[in-house]
Amino acid sequence: xxxxxxxxxxxxxxxxxxxxxxxxxxxxxxxxxxxxxxxxxxxxxxxxxxxxxxxxxxxxxxxxxxxxxxxxxxxxxxxxxxxxxxxxxxxxxxxxxxxxxxxxxxxxxxxxxxxxxxxxxxxxxxxxxxxxxxxxxxxxxxxxxxxxxxxxxxxxxxxxxxxxxxxxxxxxxxxxxxxxxxxxxxxxxxxxxxxxxxxxxxxxxxxxxxxxxxxxxxxxxxxxx
Numbered sequence: 001x002x003x004x005x006x007x008x009x010x011x012x013x014x015x016x017x018x019x020x021x022x023x024x025x026x027x028x029x030x031x032x033x034x035x036x037x038x039x040x041x042x043x044x045x046x047x048x049x050x051x052x053x054x055x056x057x058x059x060x061x062x063x064x065x066x067x068x069x070x071x072x073x074x075x076x077x078x079x080x081x082x083x084x085x086x087x088x089x090x091x092x093x094x095x096x097x098x099x100x101x102x103x104x105x106x107x108x109x110x111x112x113x114x115x116x117x118x119x120x121x122x123x124x125x126x127x128x129x130x131x132x133x134x135x136x137x138x139x140x141x142x143x144x145x146x147x148x149x150x151x152x153x154x155x156x157x158x159x160x161x162x163x164x165x166x167x168x169x170x171x172x173x174x175x176x177x178x179x180x181x182x183x184x185x186x187x188x189x190x191x192x193x194x195x196x197x198x199x200x201x202x203x204x205x206x207x208x209x210x211x212x213x214x215x216x217x218x219x220x221x222x223x224x225x
Contacts, residue, residue: 035223040058040107040224043222051111056127057105061087061106076128083127085120085170085191091112096112100110103119103122103211104215105219120170121168122140129192136191138191139158154182155168156168156178164178165177165178165191167184190209190212
């Protein structure tokens with residue numbers, strides 16, 4: 001009797017594992033197919049009159065996301081970081097948008113072929129979330145860049161909650177642990193789920209950030225679900 005229970009339990013466990021794998025695969029496929037790029041391209045042309053550079057950048061982004069769908073997380077970090085650091089030129093908001101502070105969607109940044117530090121970090125965050133990296137592993141992090149003596153934004157990646165995060169930065173191409181970036185002093189961080197102080201304590205919700213909410217609304221208008 002005991003042996004039968006053991007065999008039955010093992011079979012049930014195997015079925016649960018197979019079901020979990022199937023559900024994970026379905027979830028990842030759903031995430032990958034949630035963006036309708038044909039709709040996004042049409043909306044981009046309607047909203048921004050997409051130029052040749054913008055169309056080329058948008059197509060290259062779509063290709064990157066397709067190619068990296070099955071890569072591991074480290075490969076995704078490297079590919080996305082490299083793509084935006086090479087594809088976008090750094091330009092201040094005053095020059096690009098004629099306002100002091102503007103958070104561009106990835107489409108807007110790719111359309112311009114340029115952006116400031118927030119635009120680089122946001123485009124990387126949105127791309128990596130679409131590629132299946134969980135929100136809790138990614139923070140949009142405001143820092144003080146000591147060499148520039150000014151506020152700066154980077155994307156930080158936490159392999160696990162207690163890990164020293166890796167820093168994806170438009171100032172340098174190398175992805176380095178935060179404790180090796182002595183030039184950056186954390187101020188606060190956020191993602192779609194929360195807001196954290198510079199010492200890592202959760203202090204609120206990203207709904208408090210009006211520019212973040214405005215950016216999400218713009219992306220919805222661009223055709224993102």
